[in-house]
Amino acid sequence: MEIVERLLKGDVKALSRLITYIDDGKPEALKAIAELYPYTGKAHIVGFTGAPGVGKSSLINLLIKELRKRGKTVGVVCVDPSSPFTQGAFLGDRIRMVDLSLDDGVFIRSMGSRGSLGGPSRSTRDVVKVLDAFGKDYVIVETVGSGQVDMDIVQVAHTVVIVLAPGLGDSIQALKAGIMEIGDIFVVNKADREDADKTLYEIREMLDLKPVEDGWVPPIIKTTVVDGRGVEELLQAVEQRMEYLKKNNLLVLKMKQMMEAEIMNILKLKLASRVSDLEKTDGVLTEAVAQVGAKQMDPYTAAEKILAKINLKKAV
Amino acid sequence: MEIVERLLKGDVKALSRLITYIDDGKPEALKAIAELYPYTGKAHIVGFTGAPGVGKSSLINLLIKELRKRGKTVGVVCVDPSSPFTQGAFLGDRIRMVDLSLDDGVFIRSMGSRGSLGGPSRSTRDVVKVLDAFGKDYVIVETVGSGQVDMDIVQVAHTVVIVLAPGLGDSIQALKAGIMEIGDIFVVNKADREDADKTLYEIREMLDLKPVEDGWVPPIIKTTVVDGRGVEELLQAVEQRMEYLKKNNLLVLKMKQMMEAEIMNILKLKLASRVSDLEKTDGVLTEAVAQVGAKQMDPYTAAEKILAKINLKKAV
Numbered sequence: 001m002e003i004v005e006r007l008l009k010g011d012v013k014a015l016s017r018l019i020t021y022i023d024d025g026k027p028e029a030l031k032a033i034a035e036l037y038p039y040t041g042k043a044h045i046v047g048f049t050g051a052p053g054v055g056k057s058s059l060i061n062l063l064i065k066e067l068r069k070r071g072k073t074v075g076v077v078c079v080d081p082s083s084p085f086t087q088g089a090f091l092g093d094r095i096r097m098v099d100l101s102l103d104d105g106v107f108i109r110s111m112g113s114r115g116s117l118g119g120p121s122r123s124t125r126d127v128v129k130v131l132d133a134f135g136k137d138y139v140i141v142e143t144v145g146s147g148q149v150d151m152d153i154v155q156v157a158h159t160v161v162i163v164l165a166p167g168l169g170d171s172i173q174a175l176k177a178g179i180m181e182i183g184d185i186f187v188v189n190k191a192d193r194e195d196a197d198k199t200l201y202e203i204r205e206m207l208d209l210k211p212v213e214d215g216w217v218p219p220i221i222k223t224t225v226v227d228g229r230g231v232e233e234l235l236q237a238v239e240q241r242m243e244y245l246k247k248n249n250l251l252v253l254k255m256k257q258m259m260e261a262e263i264m265n266i267l268k269l270k271l272a273s274r275v276s277d278l279e280k281t282d283g284v285l286t287e288a289v290a291q292v293g294a295k296q297m298d299p300y301t302a303a304e305k306i307l308a309k310i311n312l313k314k315a316v
Numbered sequence: 317m318e319i320v321e322r323l324l325k326g327d328v329k330a331l332s333r334l335i336t337y338i339d340d341g342k343p344e345a346l347k348a349i350a351e352l353y354p355y356t357g358k359a360h361i362v363g364f365t366g367a368p369g370v371g372k373s374s375l376i377n378l379l380i381k382e383l384r385k386r387g388k389t390v391g392v393v394c395v396d397p398s399s400p401f402t403q404g405a406f407l408g409d410r411i412r413m414v415d416l417s418l419d420d421g422v423f424i425r426s427m428g429s430r431g432s433l434g435g436p437s438r439s440t441r442d443v444v445k446v447l448d449a450f451g452k453d454y455v456i457v458e459t460v461g462s463g464q465v466d467m468d469i470v471q472v473a474h475t476v477v478i479v480l481a482p483g484l485g486d487s488i489q490a491l492k493a494g495i496m497e498i499g500d501i502f503v504v505n506k507a508d509r510e511d512a513d514k515t516l517y518e519i520r521e522m523l524d525l526k527p528v529e530d531g532w533v534p535p536i537i538k539t540t541v542v543d544g545r546g547v548e549e550l551l552q553a554v555e556q557r558m559e560y561l562k563k564n565n566l567l568v569l570k571m572k573q574m575m576e577a578e579i580m581n582i583l584k585l586k587l588a589s590r591v592s593d594l595e596k597t598d599g600v601l602t603e604a605v606a607q608v609g610a611k612q613m614d615p616y617t618a619a620e621k622i623l624a625k626i627n628l629k630k631a632v
Binding site for chain 1: 346349350353354356357571572575576578579580582583584586587588591601604605608609611613614615616617618619620622623
């Protein structure tokens with residue numbers, strides 16, 4: 001495809017257009033991704049997640065500048081609907097972004113969150129691939145979960161950075177359940193606040209309870225956006241994490257897990273789209289709901305009947 | 317099935333055993349649910365969701381007592397791993413629970429959260445059905461999301477109660493995205509705290525921005541667990557919500573949506589289990605990951621190939 005050739009030659013307009021195709025769900029996007037796929041796998045994908053208001057975007061901004069100083073190129077995908085990258089930016093953020101948008105080495109794109117409440121949607125995964133194939137050294141994904149943290153980010157990113165801020169009260173407690181499992185690096189942003197050390201201590205306490213699975217002990221880094229304190233340290237941690245993954249043969253394993261999650265995700269989407277097609281032609285779902293509603297059938301049997309009608313083999 | 321007959325006669329031991337079967341994923345559970353299905357659809361299913369620490373369990377405890385005073389029977393399913401119903405109960409909670417556990421009209425069961433981080437899993441949905449078929453007037457589901465609120469509760473419950481507490485700082489802001497859409501009733505618990513009114517005001521402000529879709533304006537209720545203030549009001553709101561759904565023909569619509577969501581959920585699980593079977597016999601997923609990893613294939617094509625191998629028609 002022409003768009004793929006142009007993109008691979010470094011044409012930013014082609015990159016931008018393909019991402020729009022992806023966001024709009026156009027069929028040519030899929031074809032392009034298939035063609036681009038062999039060129040992926042070189043970027044370091046770093047996920048940033050945390051509650052709105054902790055300062056993820058400002059932090060990413062500073063990190064990008066640090067990366068640019070070292071000559072690295074960066075792509076950013078925002079899935080946080082409340083992110084200043086997306087909308088509702090404070091003036092300061094806007095200025096900083098314009099700043100970045102004039103830089104050829106940086107490409108920032110916000111995604112619509114389409115029902116999935118901020119988690120990395122299908123299209124986000126695809127945009128990450130495209131930015132990777134385009135040749136960006138780093139692809140940063142900014143995302144927020146239904147509550148505070150997006151757990152699915154682990155399926156998309158090599159390195160997961162959890163950003164917290166002091167003064168969120170009970171919220172660290174609230175995050176306990178899953179956050180410790182997925183975080184590779186923890187950041188206490190707004191570290192100039194007086195209760196920053198308390199937050200840091202709470203994170204450390206919880207990390208101490210976590211079994212160290214792959215030998216990596218997640219660093220906790222204090223950052224301040226105003227003066228950029230801690231940002232260089234954060235970048236070092238990100239680089240160390242990647243080195244660690246490579247050195248211990250964990251990167252291959254991680255990429256396998258990510259691919260498996262991705263294939264399963266696509267399978268489920270394909271199933272949903274087949275059911276949706278069958279609903280349009282035969283009203284299978286309407287019929288099933290009617291029968292289940294009338295207690296003529298339980299939902300398991302109804303699902304089996306729909307599966308029987310989907311001859312997936314034929315559809316391929 | 318014998319267990320179904322006994323359960324329908326009101327045998328609590330049979331109820332308890334079937335729930336254990338469900339939790340353990342035993343095949344006979346599915347058969348029993350299919351047999352019980354015609355007896356479901358009578359209970360009012362009320363979901364309680366909110367961050368750990370806001371006092372959901374204590375509030376549910378008081379609500380149960382209020383319901384019992386009125387002669388209503390209650391089933392409770394806890395999916396919150398941090399719930400005192402589940403573990404780590406404070407002594408006070410334990411005593412209150414023992415209190416309830418001696419009451420024939422109340423059945424409380426905690427579910428393992430099995431990877432889904434607190435959201436209503438397959439088994440939770442099934443336990444709700446079983447408690448409904450058993451004849452409970454009310455089935456209460458206590459759940460917590462990956463962050464703070466479990467968005468999927470809307471697929472399970474007729475009425476969704478969002479429990480908040482003052483002093484959670486930025487967290488209400490954080491919840492903005494989806495919470496307003498799914499909450500039918502809002503509770504500000506720990507209303508004796510001085511900043512309770514601030515929290516109430518913030519919720520009201522956000523609700524004002526929400527388009528009123530079905531004409532229902534979610535009430536915001538202040539409760540205090542210590543003296544039980546507001547609990548009767550909460551129960552009234554729960555009952556009013558159900559009356560509203562019935563009167564405006566919304567209950568039928570809601571139940572249709574819930575059934576559709578349930579059937580799609582089962583379909584996806586069935587797909588995953590077929591893939592897992594094919595992985596065991598043919599290593600389809602391992603092969604796909606290897607090919608995708610070697611860049612011989614993109615993930616979409618790999619997913620198509622797996623779909624082609626799943627002849628679902630045959631498997632039924």
